[in-house]
Amino acid sequence: MASITTEEASSGPKIVLPGDILPGPESGLLDDAPTAPVIKLGPGLQPMDDDTIAAVKAGVLKHAATGNRWWVESNQRRYVAATGESVIGVVIGKSADYYKLDIGAAQPALLGVLSFEGATKRNKPDHKVGTLLYCRVSMANKDMEAELECFNPTTGKADGFGDLKGGFVFKTSLGLARRLLDPKTLVLRLLGQHVPFETAIGMNGQVWINSAKPAHTILIVNAIKNSEFLGEGECRSMVKSLVEKL
Numbered sequence: 113m114a115s116i117t118t119e120e121a122s123s124g125p126k127i128v129l130p131g132d133i134l135p136g137p138e139s140g141l142l143d144d145a146p147t148a149p150v151i152k153l154g155p156g157l158q159p160m161d162d163d164t165i166a167a168v169k170a171g172v173l174k175h176a177a178t179g180n181r182w183w184v185e186s187n188q189r190r191y192v193a194a195t196g197e198s199v200i201g202v203v204i205g206k207s208a209d210y211y212k213l214d215i216g217a218a219q220p221a222l223l224g225v226l227s228f229e230g231a232t233k234r235n236k237p238d239h240k241v242g243t244l245l246y247c248r249v250s251m252a253n254k255d256m257e258a259e260l261e262c263f264n265p266t267t268g269k270a271d272g273f274g275d276l277k278g279g280f281v282f283k284t285s286l287g288l289a290r291r292l293l294d295p296k297t298l299v300l301r302l303l304g305q306h307v308p309f310e311t312a313i314g315m316n317g318q319v320w321i322n323s324a325k326p327a328h329t330i331l332i333v334n335a336i337k338n339s340e341f342l343g344e345g346e347c348r349s350m351v352k353s354l355v356e357k358l
Contacts, residue, residue: 128167128184133160155194156184187287191216191316193249193258198273198293200281200314201260203243211239213247216283216316219257223247227261229270237275244276244320246312276312279322280329288340289317299339302351303332331358 128134134157153159156169167173171186183194193199193215201213201221211223223245225236239245247260264271284292291297292313303309309323309332319336323329331354339347 126173127171128156128173129170130168132167134165134167134173150180152181152196154181154183154196155192156186157182185287185290187285189286190218191286192254193217193221193252193316195249195252197249197315198313199247199249199260199316200276200312200318200320201245201247201316203239203241203245205241206239211245213245213260215247215258215260215314216318217258221247221249221258221260223260223262227263228274229263229268239275244281246273246276246314246320248273272312276320276322279310279320280333281318281320282333282337283317284319284337285340286315286317288336289313289315289319292319292336298344298347299335299351302348303335306351306355307332327358331355 153165154174156167156171158166158168160166165182167184169184169186169188171184173182174185175182181196191199199215199221201215201223203211204214204220205212206225209225211225212220213223215221225231226233227250228237231237245260245262247262248264249258250261250265251259262273263269264273292300292311293315300311307323307328309321309328311322311332312320314320321329321332323332335351335354338350342350
């Protein structure tokens with residue numbers, strides 16, 4: 113498959129609409145060089161039969177240098193599972209082979225009982241209905257239920273995936289959830305300077321927070337929700353105001 117060069121990453125935001133061909137001949141994003149790295153397509157992008165890439169939803173074209181991954185970021189209401197994404201789900205049912213999780217998609221997702229670090233037929237976790245789990249989407253198909261796993265396929269270790277004990281979970285927009293995953297996210301860095309806390313962020317818009325005091329949790333939740341449409345200066349002022357009230 114043809115690949116996209118990293119020129120787009122430094123040329124500012126690019127808005128795409130459903131049906132847009134990426135890259136077009138005038139965009140300069142298509143690199144047919146044999147040495148060009150193969151790209152990984154995320155949500156909103158689809159390979160076409162003529163070796164081009166098309167946008168299938170409206171939003172901002174985004175790029176992650178790690179793994180050369182491209183996707184379209186938008187603020188759609190319902191989550192659509194995509195392979196490789198981290199999600200937070202609630203166990204709503206179980207059978208001998210699978211757990212059924214609500215991840216906010218059109219259909220529940222399936223998590224194999226052996227899809228945990230070190231799980232075997234004789235030694236496997238027993239999660240009850242209502243358990244909160246941090247998972248990775250291992251397979252996603254628009255015509256099938258998404259499949260999940262609770263380990264890193266590269267290392268075979270949990271690496272943070274698994275059940276989330278204690279804490280508080282709340283819902284944000286999908287766009288805000290994706291921005292919170294960026295290590296440069298200002299609101300989380302500012303909060304970390306004043307309040308110690310743990311967090312797990314699902315690309316399905318679910319955010320889990322665990323802190324020492326309920327008052328800290330309330331402050332963190334309010335700050336994250338308030339930050340969605342604020343600039344850098346406004347965000348700093350908002351966090352400072354909340355901390356002073358605490």
